[in-house]
Amino acid sequence: MDLTIDGLTHRYDAVEVLSDISLTIPSGRIVCIVGPSGCGKSTLLRMIGGLERPSAGQVLQLGAPASDCLNPLTFVFQDFALLPWRSVSGNVSLVLEDHALSRQDRAERIADVLARTNLTDFADALPRQLSGGMKQRVAIARALAVNPAVMLMDEPLSALDAQTRELLMDDLVQLWTRTPFTSVYVTHNLSEATRLGHRIVVLSRRPGRIREVIEIDTPLDARDSTDPVLARHQDHLWQLMREEARAADAELAHG
Numbered sequence: 001m002d003l004t005i006d007g008l009t010h011r012y013d014a015v016e017v018l019s020d021i022s023l024t025i026p027s028g029r030i031v032c033i034v035g036p037s038g039c040g041k042s043t044l045l046r047m048i049g050g051l052e053r054p055s056a057g058q059v060l061q062l063g064a065p066a067s068d069c070l071n072p073l074t075f076v077f078q079d080f081a082l083l084p085w086r087s088v089s090g091n092v093s094l095v096l097e098d099h100a101l102s103r104q105d106r107a108e109r110i111a112d113v114l115a116r117t118n119l120t121d122f123a124d125a126l127p128r129q130l131s132g133g134m135k136q137r138v139a140i141a142r143a144l145a146v147n148p149a150v151m152l153m154d155e156p157l158s159a160l161d162a163q164t165r166e167l168l169m170d171d172l173v174q175l176w177t178r179t180p181f182t183s184v185y186v187t188h189n190l191s192e193a194t195r196l197g198h199r200i201v202v203l204s205r206r207p208g209r210i211r212e213v214i215e216i217d218t219p220l221d222a223r224d225s226t227d228p229v230l231a232r233h234q235d236h237l238w239q240l241m242r243e244e245a246r247a248a249d250a251e252l253a254h255g
């Protein structure tokens with residue numbers, strides 16, 4: 001299932017937050033959204049996920065999700081949002097309990113996503129026994145358990161230290177390489193965007209408009225930080241972000 005965002009504009013009262021966003025999220029691709037603080041990245045993600053309705057424009061789902069998809073659009077947040085009294089497998093099970101699945105089907109789905117996120121040995125652990133990186137892997141396993149058509153990831157690694165972030169990026173690359181998933185991935189971190197994004201959408205300062213869309217052809221599992229092509233993309237992104245931040249400062253200074 002592809003997503004098409006068509007002319008999406010949003011206002012909170014008199015404040016325009018997003019302006020005329022048109023964008024395609026192709027199936028099996030990771031689309032990163034970057035942009036200066038407050039430009040509307042999280043708002044855009046909420047609109048895509050149907051948590052809020054845009055003032056104008058629309059989000060269209062093209063094609064049907066896979067037959068075993070229980071929830072087409074699933075979020076992964078920065079703060080993991082795990083239930084502390086439930087085990088790892090209990091937290092994953094939570095999103096399956098509202099669906100008419102046999103006990104065996106549910107157990108198979110849980111075992112599959114725990115294996116894919118390297119958490120099988122921690123199935124019975126409680127969240128307090130896990131590191132931040134592992135908690136986020138549980139949150140990703142929980143999102144994958146419903147086999148979503150699109151995973152909506154809002155700064156999923158930003159609560160983690162730099163080293164853990166690196167490891168989680170490796171995990172996400174491995175996960176995608178084994179079984180490609182579709183994601184809209186909001187991040188502040190440009191190295192995250194160039195490491196994980198097939199397409200990077202740069203938003204302008206508020207109201208967020210599409211400033212540029214960058215496609216990166218290098219396969220995810222062939223990307224490394226010394227690759228000059230990636231370094232060039234990252235420099236270019238920095239340039240764009242700097243221009244937007246400077247322009248936002250200038251607007252504030254001139255009232």
Ligand SMILES: Nc1ncnc2c1ncn2[C@@H]1O[C@H](COP(=O)(O)OP(=O)(O)OP(=O)(O)O)[C@@H](O)[C@H]1O
Pocket residue numbers: 012017035036037038039040041042043044188206
């Ligand atoms: N429910 C709301 N009501 C009113 N204003 C809101 C609401 N949600 C967000 N905003 C405003 O909309 C703008 C965009 O917010 P949003 O959180 O989408 O930006 P962002 O790009 O994700 O920011 P950051 O990078 O800092 O997380 C901000 O000015 C914010 O204050």
